[in-house]
Amino acid sequence: MKVDVRHKGDVIIVDLEGRLVMGVGDEILREVVNELLAESWKKILLNLRKVSIMDSSGMGEIVSSWKVAKSFGAAIKLLRPGDGIKRTLHLTQILPLLEVFDDEDEAVASFP
Numbered sequence: 001m002k003v004d005v006r007h008k009g010d011v012i013i014v015d016l017e018g019r020l021v022m023g024v025g026d027e028i029l030r031e032v033v034n035e036l037l038a039e040s041w042k043k044i045l046l047n048l049r050k051v052s053i054m055d056s057s058g059m060g061e062i063v064s065s066w067k068v069a070k071s072f073g074a075a076i077k078l079l080r081p082g083d084g085i086k087r088t089l090h091l092t093q094i095l096p097l098l099e100v101f102d103d104e105d106e107a108v109a110s111f112p
Contacts, residue, residue, distance in 0.1 A: 001025040003032055011043040011108045012036055013079070017050035020058030025051075029058070033065040033076070042074040043111040047104075049080035054088065063094060079107050 001018040014032055019025050029046075036044055046062070048054075062078070069076045077099040081089060089095045101107035 001028050003028055005032065005036075008104075008108050011045055011111055012041045013045045013047055013104070013108075015047045015050070018052060020048075020051050020054040020061075022055055022057035025054075026057040026061040029061045029065060033069065037069060037072050037074060042072075044069060044074060044076045045079050045104075045107050046076060047079040048082070048085060051082065051085060054085050056092075059088065059092060059094060063097065066098060075111060077101065077107055077110065079104060 001016065001020065001024055003017075004015040006013050006015070014036075016025075016029070020029065033044065051058075062076075066076045079101050081100060086095075086100070089098075089100075099107075099110065101110065
């Protein structure tokens with residue numbers, strides 16, 4: 001899994017690329033989110049556009065990161081999940097928990 005971090009104003013955007021699966025992607029995502037929270041970032045946008053596959057561990061890590069962020073007074077939102085990933089998030093009933101956007105500017109503007 002490849003991760004690039006950039007920001008637009010006070011929103012940090014985490015561009016993920018590759019496989020968000022057990023043993024690799026889920027651990028990297030956890031480390032990145034924990035580091036961002038430690039640096040006091042409060043508005044985190046996970047860009048899933050280039051995530052090719054996500055298993056239950058990847059989904060679990062997204063939910064776990066969302067919960068941890070919430071406990072720190074931060075927010076995590078999702079950007080551009082592919083159709084397969086969006087369908088999986090919907091079937092596992094994760095979508096109602098997380099805000100999902102297809103447009104980056106709209107997602108950035110949605111943070112308070």
